[in-house]
Structure formats: structure tokens, C-alpha cells
Amino acid sequence: MTRAQFEERFFGxxxxxxxxxxxxxxxxxxxxxxxxxxxxxxxxxxDPGRWWPTLDQISGFETYRxxxxxxxEGGFGFLTFIRNSSIVAISTVVLTLSVGILAAxxxxxxxxxxxxxxxxxxxxxxLFPVVIVAIPLFVMFSRMGxxxxxxxxxxxxxxxxxxxxxFMLRGYFQSIPVxxxxxxxxxxxxxLGVIRKITIPLAAPAIAAVAxxxxxxxxxxxxxxxxxxxxxxxLWTLSLGVNQLNSQEVPKTMLMAxxxxxxxxIIVLFFAAERFLTEGLTAGGVKG
Amino acid sequence: MTKTLKTETKTKxxxxxxxxxxxxxxxxxxxxxxxxxxxxxLVAFPLLWNVSLSFxxxxxxxxxxxSIVGADWTLNNYDTVVGVRxxxxxxxTTFVYTIGGSVLSIFMGLVAALSxxxxxxxxALVRGVVLFPYVVPVIAAAFVWQVMLNxxxxxxxxxxxxxxxxxxxxxxxxxxxxxxxxxFTLTIPLALTTVIFFEGWRYFPFAFLFILAALQSMPKxxxxxxxxxxxxxxxxxxxxxxxxxxxxxxxxxLLRFIWTFNKFDDVFLLTGGAADTEVITVKIVDWMIGRxxxxxxxxxxxxxxxxxxxxxxxxxxxFYQEDEA
Numbered sequence: 001m002t003r004a005q006f007e008e009r010f011f012g013x014x015x016x017x018x019x020x021x022x023x024x025x026x027x028x029x030x031x032x033x034x035x036x037x038x039x040x041x042x043x044x045x046x047d048p049g050r051w052w053p054t055l056d057q058i059s060g061f062e063t064y065r066x067x068x069x070x071x072x073e074g075g076f077g078f079l080t081f082i083r084n085s086s087i088v089a090i091s092t093v094v095l096t097l098s099v100g101i102l103a104a105x106x107x108x109x110x111x112x113x114x115x116x117x118x119x120x121x122x123x124x125x126x127l128f129p130v131v132i133v134a135i136p137l138f139v140m141f142s143r144m145g146x147x148x149x150x151x152x153x154x155x156x157x158x159x160x161x162x163x164x165x166x167f168m169l170r171g172y173f174q175s176i177p178v179x180x181x182x183x184x185x186x187x188x189x190x191x192l193g194v195i196r197k198i199t200i201p202l203a204a205p206a207i208a209a210v211a212x213x214x215x216x217x218x219x220x221x222x223x224x225x226x227x228x229x230x231x232x233x234x235l236w237t238l239s240l241g242v243n244q245l246n247s248q249e250v251p252k253t254m255l256m257a258x259x260x261x262x263x264x265x266i267i268v269l270f271f272a273a274e275r276f277l278t279e280g281l282t283a284g285g286v287k288g
Numbered sequence: 289m290t291k292t293l294k295t296e297t298k299t300k301x302x303x304x305x306x307x308x309x310x311x312x313x314x315x316x317x318x319x320x321x322x323x324x325x326x327x328x329x330l331v332a333f334p335l336l337w338n339v340s341l342s343f344x345x346x347x348x349x350x351x352x353x354x355s356i357v358g359a360d361w362t363l364n365n366y367d368t369v370v371g372v373r374x375x376x377x378x379x380x381t382t383f384v385y386t387i388g389g390s391v392l393s394i395f396m397g398l399v400a401a402l403s404x405x406x407x408x409x410x411x412a413l414v415r416g417v418v419l420f421p422y423v424v425p426v427i428a429a430a431f432v433w434q435v436m437l438n439x440x441x442x443x444x445x446x447x448x449x450x451x452x453x454x455x456x457x458x459x460x461x462x463x464x465x466x467x468x469x470x471x472f473t474l475t476i477p478l479a480l481t482t483v484i485f486f487e488g489w490r491y492f493p494f495a496f497l498f499i500l501a502a503l504q505s506m507p508k509x510x511x512x513x514x515x516x517x518x519x520x521x522x523x524x525x526x527x528x529x530x531x532x533x534x535x536x537x538x539x540x541x542l543l544r545f546i547w548t549f550n551k552f553d554d555v556f557l558l559t560g561g562a563a564d565t566e567v568i569t570v571k572i573v574d575w576m577i578g579r580x581x582x583x584x585x586x587x588x589x590x591x592x593x594x595x596x597x598x599x600x601x602x603x604x605x606x607f608y609q610e611d612e613a
Contacts, residue, residue, distance in 0.1 A: 112316030
């Protein structure tokens with residue numbers, strides 16, 4: 001066997017080991033989370049090796065019921081958190097897209113003084129530590145009475161998702177042939193009309209990808225929620241709700257049920273739009 | 289009649305382009321204004337205010353009285369945050385965590401991209417599944433790890449038990465004596481190492497996507513030329529693929545370094561900063577919420593920003609070449 005043949009075989013095998021390895025490490029923790037979320041904690045303590053639940057346990061939904069039940073009935077009130085998270089995430093998407101599409105079009109297509117400066121400024125914002133912005137925002141919102149309100153949270157999410165939106169969309173807008181826009185202008189469309197009737201429909205896949213990202217960022221966010229709304233339980237988003245389950249008094253299986261509840265929408269959305277997302281990711285360099 | 293009028297105005301416009309350019313400029317500014325305002329009010333202004341806060345006495349309890357400019361500026365906050373016993377160890381932890389996490393995630397991403405680049409059955413599915421760690425909410429990911437690593441009922445310790453290894457509390461053990469085949473013992477900072485593995489696990493998909501994109505945009509003929517020249521796979525990787533990946537890897541390292549350095553959630557949720565895993569961001573939030581000292585938190589934030597600026601500056605000075613990016 002020559003060296004080339006040996007390497008061919010060696011790396012051929014290694015490739016498969018590596019594929020299995022990465023699939024397992026990506027998938028197993030989620031399966032484990034899902035399985036544990038159905039089990040009574042006593043079962044798990046008795047035999048940690050048997051982590052998969054029985055059919056009865058799955059159909060029982062015991063942990064999920066306990067987590068979702070309102071506080072007044074001895075549960076953890078997750079329905080409220082689901083509602084709050086949805087409101088926050090959807091509002092953030094709508095706001096960010098409306099502001100971001102116009103801004104991205106402007107940077108991509110319109111000549112104006114300061115265009116370069118705006119682009120660079122946004123990159124800097126994107127790279128700056130969130131924690132540093134969080135401290136003064138905390139003081140600012142406390143004084144303006146915006147703390148302990150979902151509005152405060154939404155506008156902070158808007159500000160922190162705008163730079164990504166701007167980048168991802170700018171690149172895509174630039175790839176649309178200018179001739180199309182010019183033709184539409186000749187045919188009598190106004191500049192805003194061009195954005196509405198040409199740019200947005202053509203950039204629909206990119207816009208969908210951005211919308212999903214922004215949704216994910218807002219849905220998953222933890223630090224700002226912790227700083228701004230911790231004191232008002234009825235305003236909690238899901239991340240604070242799940243965080244609350246991480247205590248000595250709460251069985252870990254319920255913590256896993258909470259984790260499944262916060263992850264499920266994201267995973268479903270991700271699978272629905274995987275192709276857009278992976279393309280968008282590399283285009284914009286999404287922060288994480 | 290109307291026709292001549294139109295041509296007249298057109299020639300006028302063509303002669304003096306300024307009004308059109310001006311209207312174009314106005315249009316551009318109008319479109320971008322909302323975004324700029326939002327970012328100015330909610331990011332730029334707070335950043336400046338943070339500078340001023342770091343020089344003021346500002347406590348959480350009398351937060352209503354904290355002013356924007358501040359009456360008497362002092363360096364007390366900086367004295368306080370640098371003077372605490374664990375300042376340097378927090379800094380060291382932050383660097384170990386950041387560099388370890390960045391390198392590990394990029395290395396794993398590289399291996400994953402090399403393995404998944406060719407065609408095989410179910411490739412699309414595997415490529416999607418591999419992105420899970422990156423997509424799942426950080427809070428869920430951190431808590432699953434906590435449960436998996438739990439010394440009483442976690443699955444990892446159950447597996448270790450099969451090999452007769454006693455339960456290990458991965459996230460709360462400061463240092464662990466690891467015996468290597470009974471030859472010598474290695475003392476590893478276990479909790480910190482675990483957190484770094486979490487970073488590697490969580491962010492390798494990010495590196496994976498970038499490196500995969502770079503691999504796929506590589507010209508095929510170089511590959512074929514190497515094959516014709518009789519290069520083995522390892523030679524091809526060493527002399528063809530890897531050099532071509534250097535630009536994307538160095539950009540990845542910069543991005544991952546910056547983002548890991550600024551990261552708060554991961555460590556906070558996994559260990560809360562216990563067992564020598566406290567990084568600077570967790571310390572900042574501790575100053576603010578735990579000890580109610582907003583000024584000190586702001587000052588430590590300035591330290592964080594300063595280090596970041598220096599490191600990024602050094603990167604651009606020594607590693608960045610114009611043609612690479």
C-alpha cells in the first residue's frame with residue numbers, strides 16, 4: 001500500500017468517525033433534554049443511566065403541566081412568559097425590519113454625505129461589548145421609568161439588532177441589478193415605490209432570514225431581560241422564566257421541560273428556513 | 289408645447305446637477321435617520337455616559353440622582369475595581385477563557401467543515417443538525433450541560449462510572465488532579481476547562497459555516513493539480529487547503545475573540561462565576577447588581593473596552609494584511 005492509498009483509507013475512515021462525532025455532540029444534548037423533560041425526578045435519581053422516558057410518562061406531560069400551570073394553581077406560569085416572549089420577539093422583528101430595510105437601502109444605493117461614516121459606525125457598534133451599554137441604559141431606563149416595561153426591552157432589542165440587519169440587507173440589496181431599479185424609475189415609480197415594489201420583493205429571502213435572526217436574538221436574550229424586568233414577574237420573558245427553574249427547590253426535570261419550551265419554537269423555525277439562514281449567516285457574520 | 293417645456297427643464301437639470309444630487313442626498317439621509325437615531329440614543333449615548341459614570345460615585349440605591357455629567361469626578365471607582373484581590377485573576381481567567389474558547393471552536397469548526405464538505409447520503413440533514421448548538425437558546429444549552437454534568441444524576445458521570453471513575457463535579461471543581469496512565473499527574477482547572485469546552489461546542493457551527501463556505505469557493509483546478517502531482521491528502525491539506533483558509537481563519541479568530549471576550553450569559557448561566565471561572569463581564573454585573581456599585585461596574589466596563597481596543601489594535605498591526613480580508 002502506498003502512502004497515498006493509506007491516507008485515502010485512513011482519512012476516509014476518519015471522515016466518518018468525525019461525521020458521527022459531530023452529529024452526536026450536536027444532537028445528544030437536545031435529545032437528553034427532551035427525554036429528561038418527561039421523566040419524574042425520582043426515576044432519574046434512582047437510575048440515572050435510564051434517561052429515556054416510558055410511553056406513559058411521555059403521554060402524561062406531568063412536568064410540562066406543572067411548568068405551564070399559573071402560579072395561583074401552584075405552577076410556574078409559563079403561559080405568561082410565552083406570551084411576553086412572543087410579544088417582545090415579534091415587535092422587535094417588525095420594528096427592526098421597518099427601520100432596517102430603509103437604512104440598508106440607503107447605505108446600499110443612495111449617495112449621501114456621511115454614508116461611509118454610518119457604515120463604519122454601525123460596524124463599531126456591532127463589535128462593542130453589550131455589558132458596557134447595559135450599565136448606563138439601566139440607569140437611563142430607571143430614571144425614565146422605562147425599566148420594568150416591555151417597551152424598554154423592545155427598543156433595546158431594536159437597537160442591538162439594527163446593525164446586523166443593516167449589514168445583511170445591504171449586501172443583498174447591492175446584489176440586485178441597478179438596471180431593474182432604473183427601469184422601474186423610468187416606468188414612473190417613485191424612489192419609495194422602487195423600494196416597495198422592486199427591492200423588497202426581490203430581497204424576500206434575505207429579509208426572511210434577517211427576520212428569523214432578529215426573532216431568535218430577541219427570543220433568546222437574557223442579560224437585558226435580567227437587568228430590566230427581573231423585578232416584575234408578570235413581565236418576564238421565557239429566558240427569565242427558565243432561569244427561575246434553575247434552583248435547588250425545583251426538580252431538574254422541570255428545568256428541562258422549561259428548556260424544551262424555550263428551544264422548540266427556535267428549532268422549528270430553524271428547520272423551516274435552514275437554507276436562508278445558513279446563507280445569511282455567512283453573509284452577515286452574525287454575532288453569537 | 290408641453291414637450292418643449294419638459295426638455296427645457298431636463299437640460300436645466302443636466303446642466304446644474306446640484307439640485308438632483310441634493311435631493312438624492314436628502315432622500316438617503318431621510319431613510320437612514322431613524323436607524324441612526326435609535327443607535328445614537330440607545331448605544332452611542334450610553335457608551336459616552338458610561339465614561340462619565342465610571343468617574344462618578346454612583347450607587348444602585350440612589351440611582352435616581354445619578355447625573356449625566358457628574359458633579360465631582362474622581363478616580364475612586366478605578367481604584368476600587370483594580371484594587372480588589374481578584375482583579376488580576378479575573379483578567380487571567382477572561383483571557384484563558386476567551387483564547388481557549390475561540391481556538392477550540394475554530395478548530396472543531398475546521399474539522400467539521402473538512403469532514404462534511406464532500407457529498408454523502410444525508411449530508412443536508414447532517415449539515416443542519418450540526419448547527420443546533422449554535423441555534424438553541426443559550427439558557428437551554430447551559431442548563432442541559434449542567435444537568436448532563438451533574439454529579440448525582442448526570443449522564444456523563446454515569447458513563448464515567450462504567451469505567452470505575454468516581455463522580456466529578458465538573459462545574460464546581462476548581463482544580464482536578466488528573467493521573468495520566470499512573471505516570472504523572474496533571475492539575476487542570478476543571479470548571480474553567482469545562483466552560484471552554486462549552487464554548488467550543490456552542491460556537492463551532494459558526495466557524496464551520498464560514499470555513500465550509502471558504503472551502504466551497506476554492507477553485508477545483510488547484511485541487512486537481514495537486515492530485516495530478518501525486519500529493520497525498522495530508523500534503524494537499526498542508527500545502528493547498530490550509531494556506532487558502534488562513535484569511536478566513538484569522539477573521540474568525542478576531543470575531544470569536546471579540547465576542548467571547550464580551551460574553552456574559554454563558555459563564556453566568558453555567559457556573560455563575562464560581563470555581564475560578566469568573567470572567568470580567570460576570571464581575572461587571574456582580575459590581576452592579578450584587579454590590580450595587582454602578583460606578584465601579586462602569587469603571588470595570590471601561591477596563592474591558594480598553595483591553596479590547598488594545599488587543600484588536602495589536603491584531604490589525606501584526607496579523608492583518610489588506611489582501612487577506
